[in-house]
Amino acid sequence: MPTKIVVPELGESVVEATVGHWKKQQGDHVAVGDVLVELETEKVDLEVGAERAGVLTRIERNEGEDVKIGDLLGVIEEAPAEEAAAAKGGEAKSTKKEKPREAAEEETLEAAPKRMVTPLARRIAEEHGVDLSRVQSSDVAGRIQRRDVEHFMESQSTEAAATTKPAEKPAPASQPGPQLVREAPTGRSRLEERVRMSRRRQTIARRLVEAQHSAAMLTTFNEVDMTEVMNLRKRWKENFKKQHGVSLGIASFFVKASIGALRQFPHLNAEIQGTEMVLKRYYDIGVAVGASEGLVVPVLRDADQMSFAEIEFAIKEFARKASAGELTLDDLRGGTFTISNGGVYGSLLSTPILNPPQVGILGLHKIENRAVPVEGKVEIRPMMYLALSYDHRIVDGMEAVQFLVRVKELVEDPASLLFAL
Numbered sequence: 001m002p003t004k005i006v007v008p009e010l011g012e013s014v015v016e017a018t019v020g021h022w023k024k025q026q027g028d029h030v031a032v033g034d035v036l037v038e039l040e041t042e043k044v045d046l047e048v049g050a051e052r053a054g055v056l057t058r059i060e061r062n063e064g065e066d067v068k069i070g071d072l073l074g075v076i077e078e079a080p081a082e083e084a085a086a087a088k089g090g091e092a093k094s095t096k097k098e099k100p101r102e103a104a105e106e107e108t109l110e111a112a113p114k115r116m117v118t119p120l121a122r123r124i125a126e127e128h129g130v131d132l133s134r135v136q137s138s139d140v141a142g143r144i145q146r147r148d149v150e151h152f153m154e155s156q157s158t159e160a161a162a163t164t165k166p167a168e169k170p171a172p173a174s175q176p177g178p179q180l181v182r183e184a185p186t187g188r189s190r191l192e193e194r195v196r197m198s199r200r201r202q203t204i205a206r207r208l209v210e211a212q213h214s215a216a217m218l219t220t221f222n223e224v225d226m227t228e229v230m231n232l233r234k235r236w237k238e239n240f241k242k243q244h245g246v247s248l249g250i251a252s253f254f255v256k257a258s259i260g261a262l263r264q265f266p267h268l269n270a271e272i273q274g275t276e277m278v279l280k281r282y283y284d285i286g287v288a289v290g291a292s293e294g295l296v297v298p299v300l301r302d303a304d305q306m307s308f309a310e311i312e313f314a315i316k317e318f319a320r321k322a323s324a325g326e327l328t329l330d331d332l333r334g335g336t337f338t339i340s341n342g343g344v345y346g347s348l349l350s351t352p353i354l355n356p357p358q359v360g361i362l363g364l365h366k367i368e369n370r371a372v373p374v375e376g377k378v379e380i381r382p383m384m385y386l387a388l389s390y391d392h393r394i395v396d397g398m399e400a401v402q403f404l405v406r407v408k409e410l411v412e413d414p415a416s417l418l419f420a421l
Helices: 081-096 101-110 119-128 146-162 199-214 227-244 251-264 308-324 397-412 414-420
Strands: 003-006 016-022 035-040 045-049 054-059 066-068 072-077 178-182 189-193 217-225 270-273 276-279 285-287 289-291 294-296 337-341 360-364 368-374 377-391
Touching (some): 016 119, 035 072, 119 146, 199 294, 227 308, 227 397, 227 414, 251 308, 251 337, 251 360, 251 414, 360 397, 397 414
Parallel strands (some): 285 337, 337 360
Antiparallel strands (some): 003 072, 016 035, 016 066, 035 045, 178 189, 270 276, 360 377, 368 377
16 A cells, blocks of 8 residues: 655644655665655755555655655555565675665765765755865865865866866856856856755744834944953853853853843743734744855743853853754744854854844943043953844834943843853
8 A cells, every 4th residue: 555755743833845866766675764755844944754664656746846845755665575575685785795886875975974965065065066085175174164175166166177188168157066167258168066045044034024124123232341241250260161061152241231220121032923922921032154055043941040051051062063954943932132243253243133023132242451431540451343133123222222331231231140140
């Protein structure tokens, strides 16, 4: 009896996905639990496995197609007894003699984790036929990431372009990978690449535009003197790491300060539902971290009940999972307020965009030594610009300014965080 392969439940608020990559091809024998296809959602990538053994007789949806929950992806049918026996015999035979080409290719890719290759880098390498043993890692830990594979591909394309003869016909623009484009006026050759946007990248783009169109978004700015935080970190750095196994960063101070300010200005910890405001009496703080396809915002659940060490450890783990492509839907679900630190990338000042349905986001920036007046004298202090974007529909300008001032006060006097929570 045929078994249908359908799009499973994708998680809260996620109803669509894109067929990313078929791990099995039509006609392949599959075992229970074999990964058949990867689905890209707006939040994470999901793997769909085989619920029964047999032969993948039909593939209904091709890579790049959009699908919804319950849509038919393919069909598995029971393998005839003689085929199953032949398949088993062939497998046993191949282990004694020579491995088939497909197995050799799979072995090359499966060897990748030994070199610490991220799943996304492995997938790109597989799609473009890149030999990962030739790719150099730019990561201090030796891990091969997406940018390393893309850099290798670019270098190979550049070498190929340098040796291309003038009369050679350029590749079609629809072909994946770097393309040779000839400019008629000058006769010079230039490379372009046509790459399909992932489901997550499309969602990020759509939601950023929606946030600007649906909310009355404004941004207010302030600056904070980081002297006391820097001194405290310097004084307790070694003991903190020895006791908790994680470094004391600046993120935990701003998480704690934000919660203290949110308690005082609850409209920033709310959302709009129709004609009502929903004020959240809990504090699930989203912390933006960089991933290969853009920023993602995993959530610190009940952050008001977490210690500094627990916050730092959770953020470190989120960053690791984002880099390895291991974030789950539960990691990203919900959130009442967001903190985004563009300073780690060198940003001096920016206007963060709201993460709907949230009505507030705090932007942190690069710490720079600047001359500032202190009690009638000019001193050099480590200063950081802060930016608060908010939805003016329920947050007044006065509230937003006072919220940011409160965050500034708490960070500039870290001991006060003990009494603000």
